[in-house]
Amino acid sequence: MTELRIATSHPLPEPDPDEPLLLAALEARGIAARRVAWDDGREDWARPQAATLLRSTWDYLHRPEAFASWIGSLRGPVANPADVLLENLHKRYLLALRERGVPTVPTSLVLRDEPIDTLPFDGALVVKPAVSAASFRTARFSREQHLEAITFARALATERDVLIQPYLEAVEHSGERALVWIDGEVTHAVRKSPRLSGEKESVALVPVADDERALATKALAPYASRLLYARVDVVRDAHGSPVVMELELLEPSLFLAQHPPALTRFADAIDRWLRASSA
Ligand SMILES: Nc1ncnc2c1ncn2[C@@H]1O[C@H](COP(=O)(O)OP(=O)(O)O)[C@@H](O)[C@H]1O
Ligand SMILES: [Mg+2]
Numbered sequence: 001m002t003e004l005r006i007a008t009s010h011p012l013p014e015p016d017p018d019e020p021l022l023l024a025a026l027e028a029r030g031i032a033a034r035r036v037a038w039d040d041g042r043e044d045w046a047r048p049q050a051a052t053l054l055r056s057t058w059d060y061l062h063r064p065e066a067f068a069s070w071i072g073s074l075r076g077p078v079a080n081p082a083d084v085l086l087e088n089l090h091k092r093y094l095l096a097l098r099e100r101g102v103p104t105v106p107t108s109l110v111l112r113d114e115p116i117d118t119l120p121f122d123g124a125l126v127v128k129p130a131v132s133a134a135s136f137r138t139a140r141f142s143r144e145q146h147l148e149a150i151t152f153a154r155a156l157a158t159e160r161d162v163l164i165q166p167y168l169e170a171v172e173h174s175g176e177r178a179l180v181w182i183d184g185e186v187t188h189a190v191r192k193s194p195r196l197s198g199e200k201e202s203v204a205l206v207p208v209a210d211d212e213r214a215l216a217t218k219a220l221a222p223y224a225s226r227l228l229y230a231r232v233d234v235v236r237d238a239h240g241s242p243v244v245m246e247l248e249l250l251e252p253s254l255f256l257a258q259h260p261p262a263l264t265r266f267a268d269a270i271d272r273w274l275r276a277s278s279a
Pocket of ligand 2: 134233246
């Protein structure tokens with residue numbers, strides 16, 4: 001059987017509750033996975049006999065170019081597929097989703113070093129990096145704080161591409177919902193507490209609403225047959241319709257502890273993937 005590496009980061013910026021569960025479920029299937037930090041130069045990433053499953057590579061946002069070239073250097077089987085990972089690195093994919101007719105949070109992309117003189121939305125808004133995770137440098141500004149928002153966005157844009165979005169208040173009420181998708185189907189959803197820079201996240205299992213499931217399925221449709229795992233984060237807009245906040249095809253937390261059947265489904269899918277890869 002193909003050898004399996006689980007790509008992580010060292011040190012982990014925050015604990016990964018999925019990891020011990022997944023390692024145990026794989027071991028129960030006779031799969032001895034090795035955890036390796038994606039930037040560990042001692043590992044021979046180009047070895048075609050070794051499969052790589054991305055999980056907690058959460059420090060990549062500080063070195064996106066190095067991370068992209070690492071993805072490009074992988075020669076064995078990779079999950080999710082390398083081209084999907086590369087496309088998902090930068091949140092310009094939100095603009096592409098919108099063009100495809102998938103409802104998304106309205107998003108304005110400011111490229112690094114582009115001047116910012118005005119803001120694209122009235123009212124409260126959020127400014128955040130276009131390559132990001134864990135709410136890194138993500139800030140909310142009220143309608144009265146637009147000057148501060150411009151100052152913050154300009155500072156961020158000296159270093160990175162920046163996204164500006166209207167602030168969707170539903171994150172405080174119905175909440176942002178992370179729909180977990182494993183091997184072809186939405187398995188469960190959790191409600192995530194609002195999280196701006198420096199805040200901790202808490203999650204709770206919630207039922208999946210039909211309109212949310214339909215949105216996630218539409219967002220994932222072009223990739224679905226090629227993915228092992230995905231997460232679609234949705235929030236309701238001012239009209240109450242779900243919109244995509246984030247499509248996570250790289251290294252999403254899958255909240256497996258909240259729904260054990262998803263763990264079983266994931267471990268079984270990995271097992272089948274490895275067998276198919278070594279066949
Ligand atoms: N447009 C928005 N409206 C309301 N809250 C937002 C918005 N954008 C981001 N947030 C808050 O910031 C968090 C992080 O933003 P997100 O786009 O999910 O980036 P990442 O998870 O990659 O850091 C969200 O989970 C949410 O709590
Ligand atoms: Mg998020």
